[in-house]
Amino acid sequence: MKKAVIALTIASLFNVQACSKAPENNPTLAAESSQAQAEISSSAQYQALADSFFKDYLALEPIYATFVGVNDHNSEFGGDLTEAYLKARHELNTRYLAKAMDIDVATLPDDLKLSHDMFVYDRKIELVNETFPERFIPINQFYSNLITMIQLGSGESAQPFATVEDYQNWLSRLEGFVEWIALAQQRMNEAIASKVVLPKVLVDRIIPQLDSQLVNDAKQSLYYAPINQLPVEFTAEDKAKLTADFQAMINGKLLPALTGLRDYFKTTYSANARASDGWWGLPNGKAWYQHLANKHTTTTMPVEEIHQMGLSEVARILTEMDKVREQVGFKGDLAAFFNELSSNDKFFFSDRQDLVDGYMGLKDKINAVLPAYFNVMPKADYVVKPVEDFREKSAAGASYESPAVDGSRPGVFYINTYNLKAQPKWGMTTLSLHEAAPGHHFQIAIKQELESVPEFQRFQGYTAFEEGWALYAEYLGMEMGLFSDPYQYFGKLSDEMLRAMRLVVDTGLHAKGWSREQAIQYMKDNSPMAETDIVAEVERYMAIPGQALSYKVGQLTILKLRAEAEAKLGEKFDIKAFHDQILTSGSLPMAVMEQKVGRWVKAELAK
Known part of the structure; x- marks a missing residue:
């Protein structure tokens, strides 16, 4: 509910009271009136709190502000490594948590109770997060400001380049970036002293990324x-x-700064990188990893339980894969079938553009069946693009970038065309369902387009919810009739296997002392993935521990909630209405999502 709507509601209530008989003569009316006033008061208080927080947060995180379409801070880079920033972030979360706890939650309407639960959850998890030294690892090969700034400067991302002021804003932001590069080196020096450093192999991946940015002529930058x-x-x-x-700017400041950073990684940092591949090798690393697992899955599941869940899912999916092998009449064993699917040229494109065009054709096929499963669909469209040259060697096989909030830019489904043997034709349907519609594109675009929730809720994200939904979207493809081809169904199983293996490998690397090579071999033994893809995946888990756990945990939670709703509602169950419940409040922690669906089921039963 927006501020104007709140004001109108308050005014309307006063008008109704003025035209009615005095409520004190009717105890029921008096009680209802008192409850309505309390609800409006607490709603207005919470809405003002959420709006104020979002404004303060954007001032602290100017690049994030640009990505959510707020252009007030486009000239600022942000000081996320400074002591002043760390203090301001702590004070922000502490202050707003205290304010949120002062609100009378019992008098909030259900939608704002849900929002309040999210808000409090966020502040608490962030306060725990800051107790770990993440500032000591400001750069990895998978994502960092080094990659974000190139994307923003491309003219095809969130940073606007329509006016002279826009260009000047970007130059000012680059000034801040140059300062950040110097500060990052200072933090990494502190990290070396504290032994909170990256594995050597990841350092070796960062150096070529920096090399690709170093050119003598600004015009080639x-x-x-x-x-x-x-x-x-x-x-x-x-x-x-x-x-x-x-x-x-480029020749005089940026290139010298990036050159210095490259040289720092090649000499000082590389010489002090750690030999261990997992978070267990860091000081207090196992506790830090359990926190990251909690944060990304939005649960309190012990790491060991997640590991065992992964082993169980891997075994189940292998059985399903073997059924497909038998269905298509392949005579060898499952390992030989994996080899056939990953090596036979008929399963791959030979031209990069043909791969991109293939996904555009799939888009039309999937879009045709979506109305039967969704009441709410995003207004924004999406396009398919290849991953940019500078990051394609280390990037994931595919990814999604949200559309511009103002509708000026569609969502982007990035497909990595670097190694066509890592992009089999049989994996296209499931990958499109996951990254585009009805996966990430639906969940994220619909969230941004919501009008009746606090601003933070439109842009907030929980990995377990977003990746869990995307993996659920792959499952939904079976009901949509998109996997009638057994090879495409195998592709669905293969992608599901990836998410199941992640539970095993991520926890193995960071809690059980697995080596990079051990993790790679496990994935080679249990899937037909290309080795280049496997290596990139494992090194991704090494760089961002816990994130990969969220997919399967989120999907299994959504499937559990759906099964429970179907069992309780019987013929009253409506798949479109269920999807409305999942998608129309933004991204939710697992416990909050469970509460919302539970209230919906109860309300449906009461009809």
Whole structure:
């Protein structure tokens, strides 16, 4: 409910009271009136609190503000490694948690009770998070400001480049980025002293990424892209000045800073990188990893329980895979079937563009069946693009980027075309369902388009919910009739196997002392994935521990809630209405989602 709506509601209530008989003469009316006023009061209090928090948070995280379409901070980079930032973040979470706990939750309507639960959960998890030294690892090969800034500067992401001021804002942000690079090195020096460093193999992946950004001529730099896209309406004088300013920034400040960072990684940091591959090798690493597992799955499941869940799921999916092998008449064993699927040229494209075009064709096929399963669908569209050259060697096989909040840019389904043998045709349907519609594109775009929730709720994300939904979307593809081809169904099983193996491998690496090589071999033994893909996956888990656990945990939770709802509601169960419940409050922690679905089932039974 927006502020204007709240004000209107309050005014309407007062008008109704003025036109009614005095409620004190009717105890029932008096009680109802008192409850309504309390609800409006607490709702207004919570809404104001949530709005104020979001504004303060965007001021603290200016790049995030740009991504959510708030352009007030586009000239700022942010000081996420400074002591001032760390103090401000702590004070922000502490102050707003205390304010949230002062609200009379019992008088909130159900939708705001849910929002309040999310808000309190976030503040508490962030306060725990800051007790671990994440500032000591500001860069990894999978994602960091080094990658984000190139994407923003491409002119095809969230950073606007429509006016001269936009260009000047970007130059100012680059100034902050140069300062951040120097500060990152200071933090990594502290990390070396504290022995909180990356594994050597990940350092070896970062260095080529930095090398690719180092060119002698500013005009060849990835950061020069905005100058190649100068709006035609700019004056010749503006164009000349901006071009000169960009060249001065890139040659005079940015490239020297990036060169220094590359040299730092090659010498100082690399020499002090750790030999262990998992978080267990860090000081207090096992406790830190359990926290990360909790944070990403939004549960309190012990790491060992997650590991065993993974082993069970791997065994189940292997059985299903063997059934497909028998169905298609393959004579060898499952290992030989894996080899056939990963090596026979008929299962792969030979041209990068053909792969991208294939996904665009799938988009139309999937879109045709979506109305039978969803009442609510996103207004924003999505497009399919190849992963950019500079990051394709270390990037995942596919990913999704949300659309612009103002509708000016569609969502992007990125497909990695670097190694076509890592992108089998039989895996296309399930990957499209996961990354695009009705997976990430539906969940994230619909969330951004919500109008009756606090702003933070439109942009907040929980990995377990978002990745759990995307994996559930793959499951839904079976009901949609999209896996009638046994090879495409095998692709669905293969992707599900990836998520099941992640439970085993991530926990193995970070809690059980597994080596990188042990993790790679486990995935080779249990899936037909290309080795390059497996290596990139394992190194991703090494860089961002716990994140990969969220997929299966989230999916199994959604499936459990659906099964329980179907059992209780019987013929009253409506798949579209169930999906409405999951998608129309934004991203939710698992416990909050369970509460919401439980209330919906109870209300449906009462009808």
